[in-house]
Amino acid sequence: MTTILDKILLEKKKQIEIMLENDVPLQEHKITRPSLFDQLYGTEHLQIISEIKRASPSKGLIAAGVNPVVLANAYYEAGAVCISVLTDTPFFQGSFQDLAVVSDTVPIALLCKDFILHKVQIDQAINAGASVILLIVAALSEKELQNLYEYATSEGLEVLVEIHDSIELETALKMGAKLIGVNNRDLRSFEVDLSRTTEIASIFPFHEKRVLISESGIRNVEDAAQVARYGASAVLVGESLMKIGDVRATINDLKVKRGVITP
Numbered sequence: 378m379t380t381i382l383d384k385i386l387l388e389k390k391k392q393i394e395i396m397l398e399n400d401v402p403l404q405e406h407k408i409t410r411p412s413l414f415d416q417l418y419g420t421e422h423l424q425i426i427s428e429i430k431r432a433s434p435s436k437g438l439i440a441a442g443v444n445p446v447v448l449a450n451a452y453y454e455a456g457a458v459c460i461s462v463l464t465d466t467p468f469f470q471g472s473f474q475d476l477a478v479v480s481d482t483v484p485i486a487l488l489c490k491d492f493i494l495h496k497v498q499i500d501q502a503i504n505a506g507a508s509v510i511l512l513i514v515a516a517l518s519e520k521e522l523q524n525l526y527e528y529a530t531s532e533g534l535e536v537l538v539e540i541h542d543s544i545e546l547e548t549a550l551k552m553g554a555k556l557i558g559v560n561n562r563d564l565r566s567f568e569v570d571l572s573r574t575t576e577i578a579s580i581f582p583f584h585e586k587r588v589l590i591s592e593s594g595i596r597n598v599e600d601a602a603q604v605a606r607y608g609a610s611a612v613l614v615g616e617s618l619m620k621i622g623d624v625r626a627t628i629n630d631l632k633v634k635r636g637v638i639t640p
């Protein structure tokens with residue numbers, strides 16, 4: 378059966394062909410944004426990676442007309458540790474233009490949230506001002522993952538490696554990932570389950586100086602508290618923040634105290 382992830386990756390390959398034909402060169406760059414890892418490692422309180430998300434395959438339109446500059450400023454002033462910008466257009470209605478305007482607006486860590494399969498996308502992310510990229514274990518072979526990871530870090534980026542189960546955790550650990558995100562959403566079935574984070578947390582090597590991030594499906598302070606209790610350093614939140622009126626109060630509420638417990 379063809380899943381949504383298969384469809385996204387197929388479309389992404391077509392976009393990569395076009396990017397390669399257009400040959401946009403990597404610009405001279407020096408990444409000066411604060412390190413996401415440094416801010417998350419050992420944090421006492423859960424930190425918030427706030428996402429700009431206009432639409433999604435699971436929810437359709439969320440906030441199509443959002444102004445990314447206004448929202449990025451609100452996230453920054455509310456104390457988000459990082460802003461995640463979805464740059465995929467066909468499925469999320471985002472763009473590298475969104476990333477570039479957010480980059481011009483805020484000085485904090487900036488995540489290019491896309492389905493990266495080729496280094497040309499990493500070049501685009503850098504050109505648009507990202508300091509962090511996402512690599513999804515389920516979308517790449519181990520060799521591709523390693524090559525893209527090494528290329529991104531050699532260009533000064535941090536890499537958030539996204540996993541969904543213990544086998545993918547093994548892959549991420551083997552390649553030396555320091556920032557590891559558990560996606561609570563199954564990208565094939567859309568099912569969201571926060572116990573993905575608690576299960577991974579129970580086998581996560583916190584003592585090895587690695588950071589665990591819980592991604593997707595965080596709707597309220599109870600959800601935040603659940604993943605924080607198990608040692609997550611940050612949550613990546615999209616839809617709930619896009620729909621909420623008071624971003625400042627919500628981000629503040631989500632910054633609950635962390636603790637590492639064994640389930």
Ligand SMILES: O=C(O)c1ccccc1NCC(=O)[C@H](O)[C@H](O)COP(=O)(O)O
Nearest residue numbers: 433434435564592593594595614615616
């Ligand atoms: O959000 C989706 O429907 C989706 C479907 C298929 C692949 C990826 C998808 N989302 C990307 C993300 O990882 C989320 O935008 C991010 O973690 C925030 O999730 P949420 O807070 O649940 O909006």
